Amino acid sequence: MTTRSRPRLNLDPRTVKKARALARQAGRPIVRLAKHHTTVSVERATLRLAGLSGADPDGTPWANRLLDAARADVGLEHGICVPVWDALLRQDIPDLSRLAQQAAVGQVRFRIPEGRDATRAKAAARKSVAAGVRKVDARRRERDRLIKRWGDPLQKPWIYLIVATGDIYEDMPQAQAAARGGADIIAVIRSTGQSLLDYVPEGATREGFAGTYATQENFRLMRAALDETSKELGRYVRLTNYASGLCMPEIAALAGLERLDMMLNDSMYGILFRDINPVRTFVDQRFSRQVHARAGIIINTGEDNYLTTADAIEAAHTVTVSQLLNEYFAKEAGLEDWQLGLGHAFEIDPTVPDSFRLELAHALLARTLFPDAPLKWMPPTRHMTGDVFGGYLLDGFFNLAGAMTDQDILLVGMMTEAVVTPWLSDRDLALQNVRYVVNAAGRLAEDFAPRPDGFIAQRSKQVLGESIDLLERILEHESGLLDAIADGTFGLMKRPADAGRGLEGVATLAPDYYNPAIEILDEEAAP
16 A cells, blocks of 8 residues: 655644644533433444344334333333343343343333342343454454455555445445446445434345435445455455444444444534434444444544535634544544544535635645544535536546545545436546546645645644634533534534434433443453
């Protein structure tokens, strides 16, 4: 793999240090909040790690049915594990699936045991959940072996391409064709609206809405298809899906079990763009990131979305603030720099004078602030007008900006963006655009050095300064980041902490709360 040339802006180290310190200060209360709450999805993810899978005849997952039955008897604040494993041991039921089936028809009652019964239930729960975490560890080691056997792409940026037919059996050959055409990462776009489902659909799915449902079986099928193509091509092709929405922790667990390589996982996206309750989101994202850290999964954050609702010049500093917050939350959860696919985008109105120089300034600022993170550079969408020739040119400028500023993950822009769902031929043309620009630019980043007092350097410093100002204003709020989100600071969306979808699935922890998954992820590093 080529070595990054590391183009740099001459940023004041004290200013950068201050920005990170303010992000930590804004993020710490959120982490404390997350540590003192649980959610239905955190508890269901724990059951899934313990081996519970499948669904009833109506399609409701057994994880949901079991949690709902136990919660009706004893609440959520103690955690699901102690009452569930107590019931298994007390009634001599052989496994979680059988327990869920009996609980769903009212044949099992749950309690909070005490003394030796509680100790036995905790030990049994930890044993089962630890076995699931070991499976995640095994899939991580498997990825490492396959990369060693088949090899990584020879150069960066990694080319990231989307498939999304709604039918997993159509997605697979399209993904394989994309990999043969030069894509290094395949992202399966999730069906519209799945983020608002408080359950994970079961099995292989053949009908979706502008995307394909994220299910464990769909993960398994696509991973197997890309493994075939990786062997054929002699390079490991990575697979991406979405750990977001109301089932963020569960999907993270399933991704770890099925060896996905990257997951969309932003700390605030669900709050801002899906109106999911902020507390629910922050609790879920911490657990999901702990799982991603353990599984060796690279997260992709969603700062590009801010620029689809707010002006890309005026709101540039909100992207930087979000990146700093995402970095803090991710590292607190155990993710390393190489797993931080922090997002940003090429979304400035191309009719603005010096728009390309502004894009370079913003991209180079991100590259300089996060030198060891695999940044995810997103193509133009907001100002794609339907003029396919103009769109193709704009995507070429986007690709060039990525090459000049050493972006690591480059999402392929489509000239038919906002017009139609891309044809395979559209994807092929888009890949040709990327290949031409990246090959022609070569190591142009080695020669690209903005003047210290020039337009690009000054704009970068301005955005960083505005980011610091915004972080200081966030800290002036009585409830810090939660109040800032409620006031519409990010993406112009106002989301109060006591509203939004999924709030009813949040519980404050009781003193005797127990979750072996959190215990294991907190105390053990990935082997």
